[in-house]
Amino acid sequence: MRSWRLALLFLASTGALAQDKVVTLWPDGAPDARPQPRPPAGPERLDGEQIRNVSQPTLTVYPASLDRAARTAVIICPGGGYEFLSFTREGHQYAQWLSSLGVTAFVLKYRLSGYGHPAPLQDVLRAIRLVRSQAAQYGVAPDRIGVMGSSAGGHLAASAATLFDQPAGRGGDALDAVSARPDFAMLMYPVITMEAPVAHLGSRNALLGAAPSAQLVQLMSVEQQVTARTPPTLLIHSQDDGLVPVENSIRYYQALTRAHVPAEMMLFEHGGHGMAMRAGQGTASNWPQRAEEWLRDRKLIP
Template sequence: MSQFAAGLALAAAGPLGMAAGSGPRVLPLWPEGVPDAKPELGPNRVDEDGRTTNITEPSLTVHPAAVDRANGTAVIICPGGGYVRQSTRREGEQYAQWLSALGVTAFVLTYRQLEFGHPAPLRDVLRAVRLVRAQAGEFRVQPDRIGVMGSSAGGHLAASAGTLFDHPLGRTGAALDAVSARPDFLMLMYPVITLAGPAAHAGSCKALLGAEPRAAEVELMSVERQVTARTPPTLLVHTQADQSVPVENSILFYQALTRARVPAEMYLFEHGAHGMGMRDGLGTASLWPRRAEEWLRDRGLLSPART
């Protein structure tokens, strides 16, 4: 058995990775071995608030679509946390449950962060897209209906997947590199977009690129500058009240998408602090899931899968 086949067998471990009825399934992202592994750091840590840190073992946690509504669409979710921690429960599992109820198969990505730095997070998200696409039949999803959703720094990672999917830094030499890593759509929640200028989120930049990043890396990872006509259709959600990641981040990305003639829709709300997730009591901002559902439906992503 080839290394590629062995890796897929380990990752799958059955149709969806674990026995049916045993709860969400966790798939190793790199079953053949994490690139540039750092075993001395020990395992991932999860605190009582559902935040994940010290990520040395990247993974995908599978939340199957509601059986009576399954439509063949998949979304890989990148929780936020400034590339320092991941808000796995609030910006991962909660979104996954919502998407599952819409008939979407959701995958919560646990990706590497400051312990590894660039380009490890990019490699993890592109590996996730390739893995889901390569096993689309096993996951009962359509290979051309795979999106990436992210919040805050996770939004930056999702936008990186949508702009740098063909970049050499996103490959490791594995056989799975032959599978397309281009997402079919993006859903960005109060995303970090630029790492330069007054709208930049300094903490995310430092965690990802280090205290003294090279100008070329800042340019590359300021993803509004990497948008092309091949960037996938995008939904953006942000608020004026966000004091951590300025709303200008979403505006910059939307403007770049518009110049490239990429279909895009953006909702900018008055209320809702950074990291609002799916909280109630924020006026119209609390209704963003309804707007997102409408966008998915309008793009045909909630329609029954073709047979």
């Protein structure tokens, strides 16, 4: 068994690296918050490991292991098709793994289909600005703040990596003066494009509505928004992903290459969609070890 799996089993059994605290992103109320979400979805609720109907965006903080602190932070965007958040498998478990590497992790609870664009973008950019503005408090370096996301959460992380200067992503207060550009990105089987036939239509409809304008579809097809300022990126996807086609990652990697952005892509034959940190997925189950090597090669962990 790989060492990272042993570490996770130990952490789960001892309760180590539990989250430190939950931080409210918008204590004075989120911008453009609708008193009646679209469509009415009811109160926020926890459904198994999934969170639905988010109305109060937060960051759950997982401090780095004290003996291996790397002064690196990662904001994690769980997936769920912009309809729910897979908070345990694509949030909590990633955060524990990163914390064991000496990284301070923050799991983002962001607004979903009840609000639509630009609410999720506002939430992730606010999270980056907040962590950067309080870097000293969290023991991280302001130039070592990355984003990580899975599936639709991968789309949100890639949106942060490409649309960090978008006016629609601002909060309308003094924190807007802080840069929202992430310093690196880790994208797990991400939704990237909003254009057919490669788009994941469920994510597109939840984020943009049933009949978005051509301009909005283009804007949120983030492979079209890559520039030389897009941060270094790691992409992980499987060939047999039957929900979010692997072409999403390939398109993004090609765009990064054209823009001369450092990028690495790991494509596996098996793994399907939503592999997260599950064992039994063939060589795809070893992605955490390879991602650790990528982080170390970029000098983001010791």
